[in-house]
Amino acid sequence: xxxxxxxxxxxxxxxxxxxxxxxxxxxxxxxxxxxxxxxxxxxxxxxxxxxxxxxxxxxxxxxxxxxxxxxxxxxxxxxxxxxxxxxxxxxxxxxxxxxxxxxxxxxxxxxxxxxxxxxxxxxxxxxxxxxxxxxxxxxxxxxxxxxxxxxxxxxxxxxxxxxxxxxxxxxxxxxxxxxxxxxxxxxxxxxxxxxxxxxxxxxxxxxxxxxxxxxxxxxxxxxxxxxxxxxxxxxxxxxxxxxxxxxxxxxxxxxxxxxxxxxxxxxxxxxxxxxxxxxxxxxxxxxxxxxxxxxxxxxxxxxxxxxxxxxxxxxxxxxx
Numbered sequence: 001x002x003x004x005x006x007x008x009x010x011x012x013x014x015x016x017x018x019x020x021x022x023x024x025x026x027x028x029x030x031x032x033x034x035x036x037x038x039x040x041x042x043x044x045x046x047x048x049x050x051x052x053x054x055x056x057x058x059x060x061x062x063x064x065x066x067x068x069x070x071x072x073x074x075x076x077x078x079x080x081x082x083x084x085x086x087x088x089x090x091x092x093x094x095x096x097x098x099x100x101x102x103x104x105x106x107x108x109x110x111x112x113x114x115x116x117x118x119x120x121x122x123x124x125x126x127x128x129x130x131x132x133x134x135x136x137x138x139x140x141x142x143x144x145x146x147x148x149x150x151x152x153x154x155x156x157x158x159x160x161x162x163x164x165x166x167x168x169x170x171x172x173x174x175x176x177x178x179x180x181x182x183x184x185x186x187x188x189x190x191x192x193x194x195x196x197x198x199x200x201x202x203x204x205x206x207x208x209x210x211x212x213x214x215x216x217x218x219x220x221x222x223x224x225x226x227x228x229x230x231x232x233x234x235x236x237x238x239x240x241x242x243x244x245x246x247x248x249x250x251x252x253x254x255x256x257x258x259x260x261x262x263x264x265x266x267x268x269x270x271x272x273x274x275x276x277x278x279x280x281x282x283x284x285x286x287x288x289x290x291x292x293x294x295x296x297x298x299x300x301x302x303x304x305x306x307x308x309x310x311x312x313x314x315x316x317x318x319x320x
Contacts, residue, residue: 020049024056033057034067041071042274045147045267047081077277078134087134098132122296124280141255141279141293141301145263152182152193152266160186165215166307167206167222167241168299169229176201177299178210178220179272179307183261190261190308195300197271203229207236221306244306252291254305257312272300 001014009030015023017038026033036057044050057067073082086096101107101115118126127133155161166179178196183189196209210216216237222230224243233241265273278297281289293301 017044017049017053020052024052026056032061032065034061034065035070036068037070037072039072041082042073042076042080043270044082045270045273047085074129075132075134076128076274079277083134100132101130124278124294125296135278139280139283139289140277141281142259142263142276144259144261145265145276147267147273148264149267150191150193150264152191155182155184155191155193158184160184162311163218164190164304164307164311165218165220166244166303166305167220168303168306169223169226170299171200173199175199175271175299176206177271177303178206178215179300179303180213180215181304181307183308183311185311188261190258190263190304192263192265192269192272192304194266195269195272197300203232204236207233207238211237221309223302223306244309251293251305254309254312255293258304258308275300 003012003014005011011028011030013026013028015026017023034057036053038044038050038053041050054069057069061067071082071086075083086094101112104111115126115130118130128135156163161182161184164179164181164183168177168179170176175197176199179192180194182191182193184191194213194215196206196213198205198209201209207216210220217240219240219242220238221244222233222241224230224246227243230241230243263276265276267273275297279301280294280297282292282294284290
């Protein structure tokens with residue numbers, strides 16, 4: 001996609017960064033390629049992908065032009081490479097600026113109310129999405145995880161390693177979340193290698209996306225609170241789908257089971273990383289942690305629990 005300024009022939013180009021090599025090969029017929037704006041830069045999971053883009057904007061430009069890359073994002077996790085690269089250093093070529101919704105003159109009253117409600121009902125999200133503060137890693141439900149590139153085919157060939165797929169339904173306000181993992185029970189390791197994470201997905205779109213990714217014939221454990229959707233997905237070709245089991249105190253039991261494992265996450269699973277970096281224990285009115293996760297950043301976390309329910313111990317154990 002592009003916009004052309006007809007009098008001069010200069011262009012504004014719109015590109016995705018799913019393949020950095022394609023972006024680095026862009027050339028322009030008129031003018032200079034010297035400015036780039038990256039929206040949702042937090043989703044660039046590897047610093048080297050950004051470096052490839054940065055290094056492609058090179059060459060001389062005439063006065064008064066200058067080369068500039070602008071990145072905008074919500075700072076969900078203080079461990080993200082963006083913080084170390086741009087906020088933890090002093091560099092005359094870097095301007096790191098934190099803004100928040102109060103700086104936005106274009107918000108109407110309903111927009112402002114959304115953030116005021118967030119401040120009251122979800123203060124932790126408000127600190128990041130509302131005030132622009134870096135997400136602080138404390139009180140995480142899962143702490144034994146790391147981000148690491150791995151060969152899923154190599155891991156899957158290990159003795160005893162099994163695949164696990166889970167689906168949590170969403171629509172308008174919450175995303176539909178599909179978890180793809182491998183579990184090594186003997187070594188207590190979970191490998192997260194792929195995901196689907198989208199809002200406003202109809203069941204047909206969910207089925208098509210899962211099939212397109214090559215997981216249509218896999219056993220998929222889905223949220224049992226959506227039996228009609230599960231039946232429809234079965235009719236749409238997901239013959240291995242079934243509902244998760246219900247059980248008393250199943251969320252905490254599922255969490256406790258997964259906490260015994262090391263969780264290794266492929267860098268491409270950016271939404272899983274965002275959720276697990278922000279999936280926290282809730283607190284009581286005295287600000288003391290309680291044995292219950294916050295009902296937020298939990299869509300892929302729930303999908304993971306569903307996927308792993310068959311590996312739990314005991315005939316009545318459940319992750320629903």
